[in-house]
Amino acid sequence: MPSVVKGVIARAKGAPVETVEIIVPDPGPGEAVVTIEACGVCHTDVHYRDGGINDEFPFLLGHEAAGVVEAVGAGVTDVAPGDFVILNWRAVCGQCRACAKGKPQYCFNTYNATQKMTLTDGTELSPALGIGAFIEKTLVASGQCTKVDRADPAAVGLLGCGVMAGFGAAVNTGGVTRGDSVAVIGCGGVGNAAIAGAVVAGATTIIAVDVDERKLERARSFGATHTVNSATTDAVEAIRERTGGYGADVVIDAVGRPETYEQAFYARDLAGTVVLGGVPTPDLEVTLPMIEIFGRGGALKSSWYGDCLPSRDFPMLVDLYRQGRFDLGAFVSETIGLGDVESAFEKMRTGEVLRSVVVL
Template identity: 80%
Template sequence: MSQEVRGVIARGKGAPVEMATIVVPDPGPGEAVVRVQACGVCHTDLHYREGGINDDFPFLLGHEAAGIVEQVGAGVTDVEPGDFVVLNWRAVCGTCRACRRGKPWYCFATHNATQKMTLTDGTELSPALGIGAFVEKTLVHAGQCTKVDPAARPAAVGLLGCGVMAGLGAAVNTGGVTRGDSVAVIGCGGVGDGAVAGAALAGATTIIAVDTDPRKLEWARGFGATHTVNARETDPVEAIRELTGGFGADVVIEAVGRPETWKQAFYARDLAGTVVLVGVPTPEMKVPDLPLIDVFGRGGALKSSWYGDCLPSRDFPMLTSLYLQGRLDLDAFVTEEIALDQVEDAFGKMHHGDVLRSVVIF
């Protein structure tokens, strides 16, 4: 039988979110119902509320989540009731051209649940990133459930579901940061600090954090930044070059998603270095005007990073293990724990840069 639970929806563009009763159907073939224990408040949820993703309102918000599998549908073998899981929005298909080439982190046909969760009047909801986890229980594709060590704290490891993984993976997976590298990260919110932490894990010896907010620069130091640059006071390109012997960084990660900061990243890298765009731009933004001879002459790579090019089945258990060993401080990303009815207030704090992550605890 279907279940009725409490959840947070965005009913219209720019309107404050509201609490609602959500109808969650029993899982069908390949689906699972998960009892959510914790869910982070991410900028992507705010983008949904503001109509920046699409206009398929009403949205069931929330996606950075961990919880317990309660039910599974026919044919599900990888998870079972009682499993502690982190939810992901890249349930790989295994059969598309990327998966067949042995690169499932680029899967072009990822899965979501087939059935829809609804309001009590039958209105179908669009779950954020195919998850919808600002809700006591959610329906997802079973491939969106990644088992991790149940000793981990849900509020911490749930953040692997989006922001922390996006940043950490941008450094390690997309940027290929390795021991001895110099790395610059432009934008030090949750994603940028994830990149800082990833660069530190990978053995980078120079990690330069760039932001305009002194509080965020101080947070970045806590995650492993060896130097900080306040871009309100100093030209970040010149500062990064000065800190890298005049050459520029081996890898520059742009975690803002704006043309001007992407251009800074381009000129702040060393010859043959790598620029990684992980900040999410809005549709009207354009690649900045660059002399083509500079693109040619500087060599290297210009990459974008979706979800940190992660493979959840590979990366989530490994990063959870590092967290439990004390080698990856996921707890430091959790600024505050809040109730489900405080999501709108959390959006305001996030907009003003007061938090890295507010996390809803159920």
């Protein structure tokens, strides 16, 4: 029987979010209903609210979530009621050209639940990243559920987006390994996760760049060996100075703006790697001299969801967390209720928090 639960929606572009009643249908074939225990507040949710993703309002916000499977539909064998899961927005199809090449982390045909959750008047909702988890329970495709060992949902749920994006940008996309030098531009949730990932991978020089001293201090707590305030210091020159005059082996732009990408491009060593991990808005463009692109060699990469494969990466990272080697709890600045999401957006905008997490 369909459930009526409370959730947070963005009804119109730029309007404050609302907590309303939402109808969640029983799971159909290939679907699962998940009781949400915790969900992080991510910049992507703000982009949805502000119309920066698309205009398919109203949106059911939230996507960095962990919870327990309540029910599954016909044909579901990968999860069962009672499983503790982290939700993901890369439910691989197993059939597209990327999957056929043995690279499911690049799946081009990821899928979502077929049925729609609705308002009580029948208005269909668009769930953020196909998930919609600022809600007491949500409907997803079963492939969006990754079973992991039970752990603090407020911490491990963050693997559903920002932390995985940052860790993966360093380890999966950037290929950071033992002895590497790494620079990370932008020290929010994604940037600090990239720093923490570089630590786990064995990087020896990790340079954090930001314009906010509070964020640089946090970056040190995640393992940055050097910090650079680019509001007062030339970031490119500072990174070169700290890498023997050469530049870093891997530079990660966790901001996604032309000026930060240009910094990343010129701050890498010859044959080094630039990784774009911050999400740019559609209007932004970057111009670089082609001779510099050619002459520096190396690689310019984009990291989509940290090039992760949830079934492979989530359990591994939860294990590292449980072993005390990857402190996911350090990303949680505060826990809040469903009614506090709008104020959490403002705290995130001002840099007051790393992550607010809704706990249900």
